[in-house]
Amino acid sequence: MRREPGLYDEPEFFGARQGLIVLTDQGLRLRLFQTRPIPLEVDLECRPGKLLALVGPSGSGKSTILRCIAGLYRPATGHIRCAGATWLDTGAGIDLPPQTRKAGLVFQDFALFPHLNVQQNIEIAVNPGFTKSGRAEKALQFLEHVNLAGLEKRFPHTLSGGQKQRVALARALAREPAILLLDEPFSAVDQVTRRKLKLQTLQLTRGLNIPIVLVTHDLEEASMLADTMCVLHAGKTLQSGKPAELFERPESTLVARLVDVRNLFPARVEAQLPGLEATRLECSGLRIEAAYHPGYLEGDDVYWSIPASSLLLHSRLRPSKGIRENPVEGRIFELIVIGGICTAVVRCECSRLDFTVELPVHVANRNRLRVGELIGFSILKKSVHIMPWEPPHGGSPRPQDSSDSTCNQNGWPDRRP
Amino acid sequence: MDWTAFSLSLKLSGATVAVLLIVGLLVARSLAWRRFPGKSMIEAIVALPLVLPPTVLGYYLLLFLGRRSPLGSAVESLTGETLVFSFGGLLIASVIYSLPFAVQPMLQAFESIPQGVREAAWCSGLSKWSTFWRIELPLARAGIVSGMALSFAHTMGEFGVVLMVGGNIPDETRTVSIAIFDKVQSFEEASAGSMSLVLLVFSLCVVSLVYTMNRNFSARVRG
Structure with a gap:
């Protein structure tokens, strides 16, 4: 049979025909726009198996973007596609609730269920299609996966910060999510544990073939963990790229200042x-x-x-x-x-x-x-x-006009203290 | 010792708590976590019985439950009995009178559940209904139990509203507090004294039970 080029070469179509995993549409594609109450102007994507770090000062809308992906916040206009499904399309009136979005979210303060023990905390997120013993077995598997075997009967308030973080991670993974969202997952943990946790998280998440979005204000953390880093300011995605690229070639002085050049x-x-x-x-x-x-x-x-x-x-x-x-x-x-x-x-x-x-x-x-x-x-x-x-800093249009700093012979602001 | 009055009080308090468990949960759950215009007004209405003289409340209840009111006449034509000066009327009055005692601890308990915990439940795939059953209800348990215990004790001791709406009919509306008043009026001090003591000990037990339970629960949940 004669192949019609064009049509069959379309990767999605070809994949669907062959019953293969469609690689092109498995990641996250996200566009958001609104002016009020939180300004958002976001354009992002993340491929499966890759880690995208959203960095920016507090109040730059990083967490809001994660909440949009998880379905906990509804932007005025937006379009979110993940794992080949449309999760949000304000134009078409599609807005899936968090329950059906299959997003694993690790909250900043972990938000473990305080009245349930570690195993129950994880079990609650396991697909209810399993039998009771099947769910328990799954929960124990995930617990072992995050190196917490033996702690299944403990209650959250008896755990250390690092242990809580890993329970939260296990709970997010127990859902077998199509995307993993990490909201400042290391901020509530002490310095020493933080370094260990970062390495562990890196190991644990590298094996997953899903997109991972990490929100952080720690540039070092972002450059250590991320494949792609995106700089945000006032709800707007300014520049995305490999971390080194952002540090070496910021597109604007604003990006340069935000990544602390x-x-x-x-x-x-x-x-x-x-x-x-x-x-x-x-x-x-x-x-x-x-x-x-x-x-x-x-x-x-x-x-x-x-x-x-x-x-x-x-x-x-x-x-x-x-x-x-x-x-x-x-x-x-x-x-x-x-x-x-x-x-x-x-x-x-x-x-x-x-x-x-x-x-x-x-x-x-x-x-x-x-x-x-x-x-x-x-x-x-x-x-x-x-x-x-x-x-500089939204002030004078040209350095010569700056009135609050003395100028040297070249007309540039004097940088002496 | 008027055991009939005592058992009537227990029956009334039990029925009131049963109704308030449903009504209180509905009201508290729908007020919690929400900001809407007029929320303060609704909260004020719920809290009103705390500050209103029982006679005023009783007067309006008589007005709305009486034979000439639409509700009163409807009930009378259906059952052949009046709502006022009956156990049913007393129950309605008790529910309204004890509403703040049930709603306020429940509302506080719901609102103390962090938003993140509920969101984590949704993100774990739990529907709003399972989130309520498996997360919110267990976490609000202490508040719900205190609300029930307090409204039980409050109904056991209510006097003014019962007198206004229920009168003093033995085995129908004569509760312990009315019986005590009766005994004092007729100078039966020994009987009044023993009933008062029973009510005192009973209330003390209920209130200290609530405190103990709250402490144990928060110790277990929050460490």
Whole structure:
């Protein structure tokens, strides 16, 4: 029989014909819009087996989005498709209740049922199609899966925070959900347990072939766990991408600030040099060469950023590669060591810019970095990221107009304290 | 000791509690977790019997249950008996009079269940009805039991409304409190004293039972 191309090549149709699992439509696809009472402008997707982290300051609508997916909050307009089914389509009047959405939700405070023991807490979410003993067996399986075997007869108030979190996870999984939603699942747990739990959660959820959406305000947590990270501000999804991509190439200064990019400076495009594959910036008297960024004109005001870990220290012991790229000299005026990483704030004396440099502690020690010392470093060309101009903090349209900060000779706000 | 009055009081209190369990749960559950215009008004109406003099309440009940009222005449044409000065009338009066004692603890118990726990139940696939049976009702148990115990004790001791609506008919409307009043009026102090003592001990037992139960329950649930 002759195949009609076009038609059969449509993956959904082909999959349906073959009785295969339809891969294209198994994930989550979500669009939400409303202006009141909570503004929402959301466009997201997440494939099965992937973890999407929603990050943003508190009040940015992260939890509301999870509640929309679970069916606990109804947006003014929206469309949610998950696992090949439409859960919400305000246009068509479809709005499935939480009971039929098959979303496993781990609440921020876990919301365990206080009057039921651990086993009953999990059993209640097991498909009622099973027999009583079948449900009990399932519950015990899930309990073992989260490494809590032996605690089945305990009541929630006798459990530690980490144990409660895992019971909540087991309960969410017991439903055999089509999507797993985690609402700040580590925030109610102490620091030490948190690190362990993150690793465990990573292991437990990696085996699941469903989309996982994690809400967090902890950027480190998001970058550690997520395949895709999405930055939210005031209910709006600003940028989605791999965590590293967001830290290295934020689309706007707002995203850069939200993901805590510390080296973010205003500059002016001095020259576009496509032949040399370079864009040259003038920044407070410094001339910085970046990889070629098309789309900007000479004379444009822009912002540029560089990750704190991409600034290359000029070794005081032996010269290293790349020191000829954008060399800068400055004096260390702050030095903080946390968890094996040394963070130095270096004030560049000619331009009065403060750079944040991150180095492994052993490198900092070998180079005998101390507060007050003069060091040199290079701004690596390929790590310089340029983004469009935006007035800082909704204030003046151009830095020259800013009245609340003194300006240096280049017209940029003086960054000295 | 007027045992007929005592057993009538027990019967009235039992029936009142049975009716209030249903009515109280309905009212409390439909008021809990909701914000709607006029909610304060409904709460005020439910709480009104707490502050209204029993005579005022009794007067209006007479008006609405009396032979000339639509309800009173309907019941009379159906059963051939009047609603006032009968056990049925007394029951209606007791239910209204004890409503706040049942509703308030139940309402408080429902509202103390965190919203997240109910949402977790829905997200675990439990329908609203199973959430009520398996989550809300057990968690509100202490409040429901206190509401029932308090309305039972309150009905055992009610006086003014019974006198207004029920009068003093032996084995029909003469409850313990009325009987005590009767005995005092006729200077039968010993009898009045023994009945008062029984009522006192009984009320004390009910109230302390409620407190003990609440403490044990919250200790088990909240640790």
